Structure formats: C-alpha cells, structure tokens
Amino acid sequence: MEQLVSSDFKLGVVAGGQLGKMLTLAASNWDVKTFVMDSDPNCPSAHTSSELVIGDFRSFDDVLAFGRKVDLLTIEIEHVNVDALDQLLKEGVCISPHPEALRIIQDKGLQKQFYQENDLPSAAFRLFESADAIRAAYAEGSLELPFVQKSRTEGYDGRGVFVAKTQEDLDRLLPTASVVEAMVNLSKELAVVVCRNPSGETKCFPPVEMQFNPEANLVEFLMCPADVSEAIAKASESLAEKVAESMKVVGILAVEMFLDEEGTLLVNEVAPRPHNSGHHTIETLYTSQYEQHLRAIFGFPLGSTRIKVPSIMINILGEPGYAGPVKYQGLTECMAVEGVKFHIYGKKETRPFRKMGHATIMDPDIHRAVEKARYVQQTLKVIA
C-alpha cells in the first residue's frame, strides 16, 4: 500500500466533522489525498481535506456518488447510509469498516443481540417496539424501575438515552423502538480504543476513564491512564480486542465499558471510527488514533500504543445560554498553563453543549493535570 503516498490514490471520508478533520490532518502527514463528503461547506474538514464534496451522509444517492469517486472509503460517523455502502461494495469499492459491522452498530438492539451471541458481557436487556410496550411491561410487573431506555437508532452524544427512575418518568419515555437495560451499579466508565488491521493484528490504547457532565450527558473529563488496577486494565483490553475480532472491524473501534461495583466489565457501546475518548492520543501516545486508523485501513503494521505522558482531556462545549457565531473567551489565560494543548474544531456557530473543541492537558503528575483541567474548564468560555 505504499503507492497511496504522494500519488493519485484517493481516500474518501464520510463526513467532515472534527473526527474527519483530525483524520485528514493525519493523512496530510503522509501526503495522502483525502476527499471528504459533508453537507456543510464550512464544516471542520473544509480546509484540511484535498477536496470537499457537498453531500448528505444519510442519502443513498450522495453516498453512492461519492464512493464511486474514491479508491478507499472510510467514515467518521456511523449513521451513514449503509445501503449505499452495500452497493459500493458490490461495485468493488474498498470500504473500512465493513458495512455489516455498521449495520449492527447503527441499531442498538442488534448491537445487544450481537454481544449476547458472541459471549461479550453487557448489561441485561429487553427490546421493545414502542414506549407503550415498555409501560405495558411495567404495568404487568415484568419490568422494574429504575432502567435505562435507549432508542435503537439515531442515538448520538447522549441523545436517545433516557433514564427512568420514577413512575412519573414513564410518561416521558422516548417514543421509539428501544433497548431497555438494567441499571448497572457503576464504579467507573472506561473506554478502550482498539485497532485491527486486515491481517488481524490488533492493538489497544491503554484504557481511559471517562467522567460525564450529568446535565449534557457528554464526556467532559477523560483520564489517561485510567485509575484502575493492572488486572482491570488488562481485562478491559482483552474485552475490547474480543469485540473487534468478533465484529471483524478493520480500523479503530472505540469500546465504551462499565466497570461495576463487583469489578465486572460490561460493554456499553461501540463506535467503529476514531472517537472522543481517543483525542488525547494525538499528543500523549506514540501513535494517534487517527494515524492508527489510517495504518489499519491502508494495511500498514499498527503503531505503538505506549503512553508518552499522562493526560486529562476535556471537551470544550458551547456555554449554555448562547447560540450563534462563536467567540472564545479566556484562551490566552489558558494557554499560559503549562502543558495545555488546544484543538479548536472550526465550527462557526455555537450552541449549548455543542462540542466546539477539546484540550489535552499533559502533566507527569495526573493530579496536577486534573487541577489544570478544572482551571481551563472554569476559565475558557465558548459564547456567541
């Protein structure tokens, strides 16, 4: 696959958000041509790709036409039109990850069944066709509160997830076909970004620990390495590898996990693409998740996943109460903090809790990194 460097080879990426942007930046390091498809001419990848093609990732026609222009197709969002990918496969276009894996991942019901069939531990679940069916199950006594309702499709960044704790919550269920999961007695949430190449080689980045903003249900604080025992770390990596091998994914697979109070690891959700929980790899691992994804889909050997320095990653979110053309306040003060590295994605409009960027805070002392991260969160404001 050396022919793809400084040549006419075209890597296609659906779509052009921040993950697409960071992927095209990694491709630039090797002078690989990137074609990105996005519906927004001002998307984050607009100026980092070789060419931006305007198109909707949910549209059969747009994805098909785009895929026909490129030599290898990959994604930065899993909600791509899979029927178009199937057609492209038939026409001989190379696609990583495989559409079959995407079809499973797009539907949280199929995802849960897949875990079950492949002996991958995950929270107990039932599938329901509608909110009414959930209420009926509760009424007849076969379902107990509390539980987590997850929309089978279209969930993203915390959307499509509802936690029902009280009887009143039953009136506010999502009106969709859903997975209903038992609540896990959560000790920690971990994520392992694993990568697999076509020869079946897999490599895991060390597990990271995620802390959530309860209001926005978004990761806001990500610690690398995770504060877990060596045994838990190893077990989380084995589990991630097992998921990647079962799904036969080529490229990055981010595996979000629950560690429950008994020390059991449960797969929560997976994403077959570079992921928010791997942003810190750009600065603090020997290989970034973006380069690793490229290595895998290009058929290169995978890169080292050693840690160079511990870090905290924080998402930079749109401040609640502001919407419109973005302004960043406090950047200068934050840049004075030793070891802070900013990534501003280039979204022109802010909205409450919109992911506008991230910062990786490096420090040999992880506790000091936490303090610095808190300072940045309090000081940097994304307003309109």
Place this chain on the structure above:
Amino acid sequence: MEQLVSSDFKLGVVAGGQLGKMLTLAASNWDVKTFVMDSDPNCPSAHTSSELVIGDFRSFDDVLAFGRKVDLLTIEIEHVNVDALDQLLKEGVCISPHPEALRIIQDKGLQKQFYQENDLPSAAFRLFESADAIRAAYAEGSLELPFVQKSRTEGYDGRGVFVAKTQEDLDRLLPTASVVEAMVNLSKELAVVVCRNPSGETKCFPPVEMQFNPEANLVEFLMCPADVSEAIAKASESLAEKVAESMKVVGILAVEMFLDEEGTLLVNEVAPRPHNSGHHTIETLYTSQYEQHLRAIFGFPLGSTRIKVPSIMINILGEPGYAGPVKYQGLTECMAVEGVKFHIYGKKETRPFRKMGHATIMDPDIHRAVEKARYVQQTLKVIA
C-alpha cells in the same frame, strides 16, 4: 488576540514548502485561516492552507500584493523580498519576524558583523568581494588554509558553502562576495530553537545535536536531547536567547552552533523561522516549534518546552541517481519499527538529496533510537 480563532482573521505565510505545511497544520488546530503564497500550485502546503496564492517570494510585486491581503504576515523562508516587506510595514501590515532581522540574516556578511557588534561569539572571519580577492589574500600571506568560504547571499541547505583545504581548492572557490571563516576545531554541532514573543518572553527548546551527511552537507541525524553536559546545555540556551534578544526577533529563531574542542560555543548561522532542527518537537516536546511560532506571533504566552520522550530525527532525502515523479520504497517495513513517525511532505518530484520528508524515532533509550534510525535510513528509499 483571541479574535483570530474561528474568525475572518488571515495569517499570511511566505512560502509553501514543508515548513509552511507544518505551520498551516498547526494553525488548523486552532482554526486560524492561513493564506500561503508559493509559485508551485502543487507545493506541500497546497491542501493544508485555507487558500494558496500563486506568487514568487523573491518578487517585490508578488510579496506586496500578497501582504496586502492578510492581517499578519510570517515566513517559512528567509530569502523573501525584504523591500516589499518594508513597504508593507509602512502600510500598516503586521510582520513577524521584523524585516530588519531578515535583512541581516539574508547576508552572511551582515550576520557576522552583527554577532561581532553584539558580543555574540562566532568563528573569526573576513569579508571578501570576490574569489580573486580571496586568492590575493592567500598569495600575500594574510589568509591561511584551511578555511570555510560562505557566499554572503543565497546560501541554503548546504549550498553556498565551500571548504578550502588545499591550494588546488583555491581554483574552485565560489565566484561570489563571501565571508571567509577560520575552521573551527569542532567537537559537536548543536542547534537551539528559541522563541520570543512581543512581550519579550523567550523560551528555548533543549539543545539538539546534529550529525551531517558529508556528501550532501545536510543534517541527516538529529539527537534530542544532545549528548552534552548540563553546563553546556544551559550555556547553549543562554546564547540562543541572547541572539534572539539582540535581533529582537518575534517568533522562532533557530540558532546553529559549533561546540569546539575547548568547550567554547560559537554561533554558526541562524534562521528566523521554524527549522529542520526542530521537527522532532511535533511529537516529542510538549509544544511543537510550529505551535510555538504561532503563539509568539499571535501574542499568546509561550508553551512548555519539556521533552516527552527522547528522539532521533532523520531527514528523508531523495536517493542519488534518481530524479522524477517520486516513489517511496520500504515504508511498510519501517512502519513496523516501534516509535517511528513519518512526515512525507508531498513534493511530487524527487532529486538527489532533496528533502522529501522526515521521520522522528521515539524511544526512551536513545541508543536504541539510533539503531532504529539507521535501519530506517537503510530501508527506506526515495526513488523515481
């Protein structure tokens, strides 16, 4: 200066080679718009800048027209038309580094006089108008062999430098106005990349040790940190800071130094821009030289210059005997080596010894990094 992020602010960069490319990639991380001027529509920065403007960096008219389009102008090559920069300054365009520093640096004669006037140690020298004048000085006995002849202008990447050792060499002198320097009893060649911002804050990256390819007179092997005593390291940083302060440079200044056998440091040459001897900073320092340059010219506080992991940087040069559309051989094998990170610049044509890319080899054990670097040099071939 926070207004330059995700705004209409335009950073102009003259020109679009590999240094321009890596600078625009750093600007992308902050969503800062970059306009690059280069005469080659396929230059390395073609797809990494927001806009590529075709123009010649030596042309008064081209540089003037380009500078008028941007809000802040910087350079990746020092041989830019300085008269145009002077005119732009008068018109109120912000320029970093200052044209006055560029004027001194463009002429190695003025550079040497500047060192002398500012008590900056450098090898003893004389200025000559022509090769004949050098021969006359030798004939009359006021100049002794061996010596180093350096063309006052246009020197770059080892061109414009001639070492005269024998009487026969006197027939092969460069036919230009020159600096003639005494040969230094060289122990090591070091480089310190220093950065200075408008408030006068300076920060040095730790000194690196350079080893040259004698045939091409190009750095081919760069070790970070340099294998020198703490005292020499500190002295080299103080010297680099003193040069940056004397020249009142804003942005990166790379200071190449000789360490002679008596342990004395002598300034060799300087470059007021990101530099080949700072490439490793992308992966192995807390802040890259490209981000540091942006921090300085934008007026942000400077970033940390801590080392994350030791490294060897090697240039990837066009193989002798090949010229034409480039091919890379052996990339896959080299990517299997732990800790190797490639940067392929995107030059479409190779030539003997042309800088086509670089690789940074990271390893906590610098001796093992050296072995890996040798393997990469022997395995990777840039051919046509």
